Amino acid sequence: GAGVSQSPSNKVTEKGKDVELRCDPISGHTALYWYRQSLGQGLEFLIYFQGNSAPDKSGLPSDRFSAERTGGSVSTLTIQRTQQEDSAVYLCASSLLVVGVQGEQYFGPGTRLTVT
Amino acid sequence: GDSVTQMEGPVTLSEEAFLTINCTYTATGYPSLFWYVQYPGEGLQLLLKATKADDKGSNKGFEATYRKETTSFHLEKGSVQVSDSAVYFCALRTGGFKTIFGAGTRLFVKA
Numbered sequence: 001g002a003g004v005s006q007s008p009s010n011k012v013t014e015k016g017k018d019v020e021l022r023c024d025p026i027s028g029h030t031a032l033y034w035y036r037q038s039l040g041q042g043l044e045f046l047i048y049f050q051g052n053s054a055p056d057k058s059g060l061p062s063d064r065f066s067a068e069r070t071g072g073s074v075s076t077l078t079i080q081r082t083q084q085e086d087s088a089v090y091l092c093a094s095s096l097l098v099v100g101v102q103g104e105q106y107f108g109p110g111t112r113l114t115v116t
Numbered sequence: 117g118d119s120v121t122q123m124e125g126p127v128t129l130s131e132e133a134f135l136t137i138n139c140t141y142t143a144t145g146y147p148s149l150f151w152y153v154q155y156p157g158e159g160l161q162l163l164l165k166a167t168k169a170d171d172k173g174s175n176k177g178f179e180a181t182y183r184k185e186t187t188s189f190h191l192e193k194g195s196v197q198v199s200d201s202a203v204y205f206c207a208l209r210t211g212g213f214k215t216i217f218g219a220g221t222r223l224f225v226k227a
Contacts, residue, residue, distance in 0.1 A: 004159070031213065042120070042205060043160075043217035056214060091160065102213055107160040 002026070004108035006092050012114045013082055021077045021111045025094030031102060032075050033095075034067060037110070038088040046090075049075060050097065082115045089113070118143045122206045122218035129196055130226050137191040137221045139180075139206035147208040149173075149182050149189040150215070154203045163191075163204070201225045 005024045013019050025032050034046040045059040049069045060066070064083075069075040079086055089110040096103040123138040141147065151163040151173070164173030169184035178193045189206060206218040 033213070033215075035217075040219065042219040043207075043215075045214050045216070048213045050213075059214070093160075102209070104162050105215065109159045 004092055004094050004106050006090075006108040006111050008111060009109065010112045010114075012116060015084060015115055016081055018078065018080045019082055019113065021079075021090050021113070023075045023077070023092030023094075023108060025073065025075070025092070026106055027073075028096070029094035029106070030072065030097045031095045032069060033093045033105060034075070034077050035091040035093065036061075036088045037091055043091065046077070079113075082113075084115045087113055087115045118147070118208060118210055118216050120206050120208055120216055120218035122204075122221055125203075125220075125222040126224055127221060128224045128226065131198055132195045133225075135191070135193040135196045135200075135223070137204055137206075137223070139189045139191065139218060141187050141189065141206075141208050143187075143208055143210050145210040147210040149180070150207040150209070151178070151180055151189070151191050152205040152207060152217075154205070154220075156202065160205065196223070196225045198225045198227050 007022045032049040035043040047067050048056045051072050052069050064080045067077045089112050091110045093105040093107045095105045119142045148167045150165045152160050153163045154160045164175040166173040166182035172181045180189050180191045203220045203222045205220045209215045
């Protein structure tokens with residue numbers, strides 16, 4: 001079946017603008033994760049969804065970042081008033097949750113965000 | 117807090133050479149350990165994992181052993197191929213749903 005998809009694949013925006021990044025997880029996967037990968041850095045955890053709720057938002061770097069998930073499927077990560085330090089690749093992953101145990105995370109190709 | 121440290125790259129090897137990418141971790145609990153690989157132009161994918169001490173994860177000729185005494189999970193392969201050129205990430209997860217990743221090590225394999 002289809003893997004995790006993300007859109008857009010590339011986004012260039014001006015400083016101060018808002019952006020929305022979209023993630024379509026694998027069908028049936030109840031858990032969804034957002035990560036940020038900055039140049040030369042590892043993956044930084046941003047937020048995790050179980051169904052439509054986000055029990056762990058600890059990784060969101062500031063209140064300019066928010067995320068939602070609707071219908072237990074598609075998720076949107078919104079960055080308001082973008083700053084140059086927001087430039088990074090934003091990765092989404094999804095996994096099954098079986099009897100409280102997280103399965104393997106499957107990653108999307110990422111959205112490369114460039115703030116000019 | 118929990119963290120993962122892996123050797124800086126890039127690592128450049130000739131085909132059929134032996135590969136080691138070092139990874140050490142700090143964790144308060146008993147983490148599961150992972151190696152992920154990102155091939156050029158592709159998404160991140162799980163390469164292997166180990167869930168408890170002394171477990172050995174293996175896949176595609178790669179191996180890593182969970183060493184609790186040295187808090188390490190080094191990735192090894194006996195004979196690398198050009199197709200192994202990629203970025204390799206060591207990661208851990210302790211009970212919850214947050215996975216902590218290392219910075220990644222880029223591997224170049226020359227023919």
